[in-house]
Amino acid sequence: MKRMMTAVLVLLVAAVLPVRAEERRRAAAPLDDVLSIVFVEVGSSDESLKAAGSEAWLDLNAVTHEGTARSTRLRRRFGIRIERAGNATAGTAGIVARLESWDGRATYRLDGRSLTAAPFIVDAHAAVGTVTVHTLDIEIPIEAAAGPLSASVAWEVNSN
Amino acid sequence: MKKMFGVSAAVVMLAFASVASAATSSGTLTVTGTVESSINLTIESAGGTTSGTGTAAATSDLGNISKFGSAPTGFTLARGASNWTLSSTVGVQVDKANLTSTDYTLTAQLGSAPASGVAWKLNGSTLSDSAATTLTSTGTYGSTGSYSWDIVVADSAAAAAIDNAINFTATSN
Numbered sequence A: 001m002k003r004m005m006t007a008v009l010v011l012l013v014a015a016v017l018p019v020r021a022e023e024r025r026r027a028a029a030p031l032d033d034v035l036s037i038v039f040v041e042v043g044s045s046d047e048s049l050k051a052a053g054s055e056a057w058l059d060l061n062a063v064t065h066e067g068t069a070r071s072t073r074l075r076r077r078f079g080i081r082i083e084r085a086g087n088a089t090a091g092t093a094g095i096v097a098r099l100e101s102w103d104g105r106a107t108y109r110l111d112g113r114s115l116t117a118a119p120f121i122v123d124a125h126a127a128v129g130t131v132t133v134h135t136l137d138i139e140i141p142i143e144a145a146a147g148p149l150s151a152s153v154a155w156e157v158n159s160n
Numbered sequence B: 001m002k003k004m005f006g007v008s009a010a011v012v013m014l015a016f017a018s019v020a021s022a023a024t025s026s027g028t029l030t031v032t033g034t035v036e037s038s039i040n041l042t043i044e045s046a047g048g049t050t051s052g053t054g055t056a057a058a059t060s061d062l063g064n065i066s067k068f069g070s071a072p073t074g075f076t077l078a079r080g081a082s083n084w085t086l087s088s089t090v091g092v093q094v095d096k097a098n099l100t101s102t103d104y105t106l107t108a109q110l111g112s113a114p115a116s117g118v119a120w121k122l123n124g125s126t127l128s129d130s131a132a133t134t135l136t137s138t139g140t141y142g143s144t145g146s147y148s149w150d151i152v153v154a155d156s157a158a159a160a161a162i163d164n165a166i167n168f169t170a171t172s173n
Helices: A002-016 A021-028 B002-019
Strands: A035-041 A049-052 A055-064 A071-084 A092-102 A107-110 A120-127 A131-141 A147-159 B024-036 B038-046 B049-051 B059-061 B076-079 B083-097 B103-110 B118-122 B133-140 B144-154 B166-172
Touching (some): A055 A071, A071 A092, A071 A120, A071 B024, A120 A131, A131 A147, A131 B024, B038 B144, B083 B103, B133 B144
Parallel strands (some): A055 B024
Antiparallel strands (some): A049 A055, A071 A131, A092 A120, A092 A147, B049 B059, B083 B144, B103 B133, B103 B166
């Protein structure tokens, strides 16, 4: 009897804990619940954003201060769509963003809220399959040294 | 035996817990660009009826001027033996952004040759349309520098328009 139970246990463990990480991920998220984040360009006039699936690049090119304000302010809009495997559009997902890296020359605000290294909830219930438009404000004080501007914003979507 | 069932149950629960965990996906938005140094010159004040102050292109209208008439707004009139001088000031401000420079050089040059018998002076130096005149080589950013502005008209000068432009150029040191 003990041998049988041991065999049952071994089978259970083998079934539940796949050897490879890839298999583990498949087990963790059923196929129809696999989410992906997709960046979408919005506004035909803004050619500085290039989106390719879950990656997007915003090239501000040369930023030169104008006027007498104490800082240079730039605003860019972009869209995010959450996709679910199988083109399913039902349900919602949470979107979280954080500043993964930055050079210190500029400060960043997403939808009016300061972006820092601490994750913040951009949208707790974003509809799957729908494009939501977000605004990124970049502010460069006139005291900041000239040089390359570089920042990376990490995004994460979690199924609700 | 009971203990074995207990362990089995725990393993089964673990399995369900794993399957039910939330799906997660991530993305990255990369921002790049180059912050460039810049300076900005504005005309803050000038004699005459002035428009465009606070910008880099101000206009000053002196109206009709004559030796024995009254001085235009913002000017004083001094009559000499063979000439007369209208005197005022020009306020120029230079602001900097994303620049480590601590001061600047400001020059001025006439946009066109002055009318015969008319001399334009800034800070006591006669301006020409062929070469720039240095007004300061240690200008302070963010504050308005005031420069004396004189227009000297010879009595022999023909009655005519004296229109001209003073082109200021600031260069960071």
